[in-house]
Amino acid sequence: xxxxxxxxxxxxxxxxxxxxxxxxxxxxxxxxxxxxxxxxxxxxxxxxxxxxxxxxxxxxxxxxxxxxxxxxxxxxxxxxxxxxxxxxxxxxxxxxxxxxxxxxxxxxxxxxxxxxxxxxxxxxxxxxxxxxxxxxxxxxxxxxxxxxxxxxxxxxxxxxxxxxxxxxxxxxxxxxxxxxxxxxxxxxxxxxxxxxxxxxxxxxxxxxxxxxxxxxxxxxxxxxxxxxxxxxxxxxxxxxxxxxxxxxxxxxxxxxxxxxxxxxxxxxxxxxxxxxxxxxxxxxxxxxxxxxxxxxxxxxxxxxxxxxxxxxxxxxxxxxxxxxxxxxxxxxx
Amino acid sequence: xxxxxxxxxxxxxxxxxxxxxxxxxxxxxxxxxxxxxxxxxxxxxxxxxxxxxxxxxxxxxxxxxxxxxxxxxxxxxxxxxxxxxxxxxxxxxxxxxxxxxxxxxxxxxxxxxxxxxxxxxxxxxxxxxxxxxxxxxxxxxxxxxxxxxxxxxxxxxxxxxxxxxxxxxxxxxxxxxxxxxxxxxxxxxxxxxxxxxxxxxxxxxxxxxxxxxxxxxxxxxxxxxxxxxxxxxxxxxxxxxxxxxxxxxxxxxxxxxxxxxxxxxxxxxxxxxxxxxxxxxxxxxxxxxxxxxxxxxxxxxxxxxxxxxxxxxxxxxxxxxxxxxxxxxxxxx
DNA sequence: CAAATTTGCGCAATCGTTTGTATTTGTGCG
DNA sequence: CGCACAAATACAAACGATTGCGCAAATTTG
Numbered sequence: 001x002x003x004x005x006x007x008x009x010x011x012x013x014x015x016x017x018x019x020x021x022x023x024x025x026x027x028x029x030x031x032x033x034x035x036x037x038x039x040x041x042x043x044x045x046x047x048x049x050x051x052x053x054x055x056x057x058x059x060x061x062x063x064x065x066x067x068x069x070x071x072x073x074x075x076x077x078x079x080x081x082x083x084x085x086x087x088x089x090x091x092x093x094x095x096x097x098x099x100x101x102x103x104x105x106x107x108x109x110x111x112x113x114x115x116x117x118x119x120x121x122x123x124x125x126x127x128x129x130x131x132x133x134x135x136x137x138x139x140x141x142x143x144x145x146x147x148x149x150x151x152x153x154x155x156x157x158x159x160x161x162x163x164x165x166x167x168x169x170x171x172x173x174x175x176x177x178x179x180x181x182x183x184x185x186x187x188x189x190x191x192x193x194x195x196x197x198x199x200x201x202x203x204x205x206x207x208x209x210x211x212x213x214x215x216x217x218x219x220x221x222x223x224x225x226x227x228x229x230x231x232x233x234x235x236x237x238x239x240x241x242x243x244x245x246x247x248x249x250x251x252x253x254x255x256x257x258x259x260x261x262x263x264x265x266x267x268x269x270x271x272x273x274x275x276x277x278x279x280x281x282x283x284x285x286x287x288x289x290x291x292x293x294x295x296x297x298x299x300x301x302x303x304x305x306x307x308x309x310x311x312x313x314x315x316x317x318x319x320x321x322x323x324x325x326x327x328x329x330x331x332x333x
Numbered sequence: 334x335x336x337x338x339x340x341x342x343x344x345x346x347x348x349x350x351x352x353x354x355x356x357x358x359x360x361x362x363x364x365x366x367x368x369x370x371x372x373x374x375x376x377x378x379x380x381x382x383x384x385x386x387x388x389x390x391x392x393x394x395x396x397x398x399x400x401x402x403x404x405x406x407x408x409x410x411x412x413x414x415x416x417x418x419x420x421x422x423x424x425x426x427x428x429x430x431x432x433x434x435x436x437x438x439x440x441x442x443x444x445x446x447x448x449x450x451x452x453x454x455x456x457x458x459x460x461x462x463x464x465x466x467x468x469x470x471x472x473x474x475x476x477x478x479x480x481x482x483x484x485x486x487x488x489x490x491x492x493x494x495x496x497x498x499x500x501x502x503x504x505x506x507x508x509x510x511x512x513x514x515x516x517x518x519x520x521x522x523x524x525x526x527x528x529x530x531x532x533x534x535x536x537x538x539x540x541x542x543x544x545x546x547x548x549x550x551x552x553x554x555x556x557x558x559x560x561x562x563x564x565x566x567x568x569x570x571x572x573x574x575x576x577x578x579x580x581x582x583x584x585x586x587x588x589x590x591x592x593x594x595x596x597x598x599x600x601x602x603x604x605x606x607x608x609x610x611x612x613x614x615x616x617x618x619x620x621x622x623x624x625x626x627x628x629x630x631x632x633x634x635x636x637x638x639x640x641x642x643x644x645x646x647x648x649x650x651x652x653x654x655x656x657x658x659x660x661x662x663x664x665x666x
Numbered sequence: 667c668a669a670a671t672t673t674g675c676g677c678a679a680t681c682g683t684t685t686g687t688a689t690t691t692g693t694g695c696g
Numbered sequence: 697c698g699c700a701c702a703a704a705t706a707c708a709a710a711c712g713a714t715t716g717c718g719c720a721a722a723t724t725t726g
Binding site: 074 | 336379381382383384385386388389394395396403404405406407410411413414417421426427428429430431444445446447448449450470474586612613616617618
């Protein structure tokens with residue numbers, strides 16, 4: 001069962017492959033009559049163009065590479081979905097790879113995509129990524145690079161990010177306005193833009209209302225459920241706090257469980273807000289206030305920026321996607 | 334910034350491209366000395382083989398296509414993750430497309446993958462899929478087809494599925510043994526294997542314990558949260574039931590909310606079990622009993638079957654992956 | 667030492683398209 | 697009728713890698 005090629009069609013029609021190629025591309029240089037004959041025969045024979053051959057010859061590919069830390073995370077899979085929503089109708093296909101939050105894997109993924117001669121790469125950096133040679137290589141190779149969420153500002157090209165500062169500001173401000181006064185912030189690695197920005201938003205709100213920021217209430221590297229669980233129990237013994245703003249919903253859930261474990265007066269006398277609005281946030285009891293980030297929208301913008309870049313205008317900008325505060329029970333007093 | 338090719342390397346070394354190609358492939362026909370020279374120079378020049386050219390010539394691709402109903406569903410993204418875990422180290426890359434549960438999109442996706450000359454297709458059918466010409470085309474085109482989860486038994490090739498029957502049996506049996514007697518089953522479209530099989534498991538358990546199955550307690554097409562919410566409220570007015578086994582966690586959550594809404598004595602006098610063990614299942618209060626399906630494992634098996642098929646031995650078998658019953662509060666009496 | 671074999675590499679065709687440059691055929695016009 | 701010109705198609709060279717075959721030099725063998 002060999003695949004049918006334009007040569008097969010050409011032979012059957014007694015013309016040359018070039019005519020077939022042009023006919024299928026609706027080139028005016030071939031008469032309408034033959035164009036029709038070619039197209040119907042092509043359909044009849046079940047012809048599917050060989051995109052590899054086409055890409056090879058044209059020097060451009062319809063494959064777009066995408067690298068995410070983990071595909072099975074709600075936020076990222078939503079973004080992928082958004083990217084496909086734009087890219088597929090435009091005739092592109094997505095080659096997806098995971099970095100598993102490791103620099104090593106990320107580098108391998110980049111190389112693999114480059115070998116496949118993707119037309120561009122859409123990436124969210126791994127937490128480990130602290131050197132950027134592999135991405136500089138992409139840029140130098142003239143392959144458009146679109147970054148989202150966890151980005152490196154030193155790399156040229158479009159960057160699509162959440163409005164982390166505003167999100168964190170809103171979350172913290174809401175806790176403050178609910179009457180909580182000693183609000184801790186469980187953050188991630190502050191070297192990473194998303195966490196750094198959330199810290200800024202948190203500080204801004206605190207500074208506006210309380211005047212002074214207690215740096216000791218900002219704890220780094222607490223993004224997993226387990227870390228949240230352990231940290232809340234520990235910190236409550238050491239410090240007097242009455243609320244936590246977590247940089248992620250999973251750590252917030254850890255706090256949630258930790259509070260139950262020690263029978264804190266929650267909700268009510270203790271406030272909690274997460275970030276990310278995972279599906280489970282609203283399902284919890286009490287439901288978890290959180291910041292919703294529009295993954296699908298981020299994906300769509302990233303895809304559009306990629307298409308633009310491929311078509312020659314690469315924007316070296318940062319596009320900030322609005323977030324929304326979801327007020328629920330966990331932050332009520 | 335042109336990409337470096339084997340011709341560039343050849344010129345610099347004063348040999349022909351064929352020698353470069355062989356050297357890089359560690360072919361014994363070129364001396365160890367030149368092999369080394371070639372490899373170091375290749376690295377120096379940052380050479381990345383053009384896999385399109387290679388695939389075109391070799392007539393085989395390192396791209397594997399994958400089609401899932403929705404990428405942003407926990408179960409599917411886990412499977413994708415499992416697939417990559419096996420495929421990437423083996424040198425393959427994944428081209429992922431979504432069918433959005435529509436036959437039309439699924440067909441388009443298949444064609445797109447075929448145009449990209451993928452080496453094989455891994456697919457879970459959309460709910461709408463009731464005709465299989467597009468997939469027969471794949472098989473006829475000699476492209477290995479590996480199905481998982483929602484499969485069509487009439488198509489040749491490996492099929493990897495959950496042990497739906499046992500899962501449903503365990504879930505139902507547990508409700509029965511907890512003392513629930515009038516157990517309804519909220520199912521999906523029974524024409525689809527996964528739902529059909531879950532009905533079988535449900536019936537088996539009921540038959541074993543109660544002797545007779547009341548067919549009117551099996552309700553089809555209730556897989557969304559909303560459907561679960563509405564149906565539980567309606568059915569409780571019409572029939573006397575004391576438990577529900579849902580074919581999915583989302584509909585189970587709908588029931589969960591519905592029960593709260595009407596202030597049923599739940600948990601305790603009403604039992605509830607879901608299917609899928611979504612992350613939120615254990616986070617609910619009361620926590621939701623469910624059937625855990627090992628997506629990662631399904632993915633890994635599917636990937637291995639694909640590799641086998643590519644290497645020439647396509648197994649026309651159905652591989653059943655065990656599931657596990659997670660007993661939680663929602664099914665306690 | 668000549669013949670046979672091995673070693674190391676070059677030549678050229680090929681995979682399926684695309685595309686710049688011919689070449690053929692047809693049309694209109696003086 | 698002959699010429700310019702346009703229309704329709706053919707020719708052939710790419711794109712970058714792979715691979716069967718051929719050929720020279722080096723090595724082994726009888």
